[in-house]
Amino acid sequence: QVQLQQSGAELVKPGSSVKISCKASGYTFTSYDMHWIKQQPGNGLEWIGWIYPGNGNTKYNQKFNGKATLTADKSSSTAYMQLSSLTSEDSAVYFCAKGYYFDYWGQGVMVTVSS
């Protein structure tokens, strides 16, 4: 069965960076886009971008250009998202989701930016 296992919660300082992971199993990792979605407490969903692990191609929401960097490691079937220059506005839960329709989601990673 398809599973997306994300890394654990992060408490990070303003101005720093954080890299969160999403390990995929149960399907061919290199054949489907991996999307990343942000959800702030009490708020809705915001699409960050996707990466196609097969060739490393990426597409970002312009709002996250310079903020998020998506990568993927085919050997471990793991997608990564690095968030840089963190501020309180980046405190949120971040989900990875498989494929064009977001048919499977990871459990989410809570990132808290606080000094």
Place this chain on the structure above:
Amino acid sequence: DVVMTQTPVSLSVSLGGQVSISCRSSQSLVHNNGNTYLSWYLQKPGQSPQLLIYKVSNRFSGISDRFSGSGSGTDFTLKISRVEPDDLGVYYCGQGTQYPYTFGAGTKLELK
């Protein structure tokens, strides 16, 4: 960006009842390839969102036929019949026709 407007913001329903959720987009969601990439998701309390419906009316694998999607262009509807306790949570519509992909603000389904 395409703005997705969901109504109502919240909905109270009795078990066994039927509800409809509306989702309107600020631009047509018909893609150049002729497909309409409108999906519906349910986020149960404390969980990740789950896909219910894709391309307007296609139920995802394992989704009950109590859930149905309809609509075209800019106007879409999710109907839930014979509501069960496990249906409660926040419903989101989302579009994948135009970048950046966007979601509605959500409709919270609660028990009356």
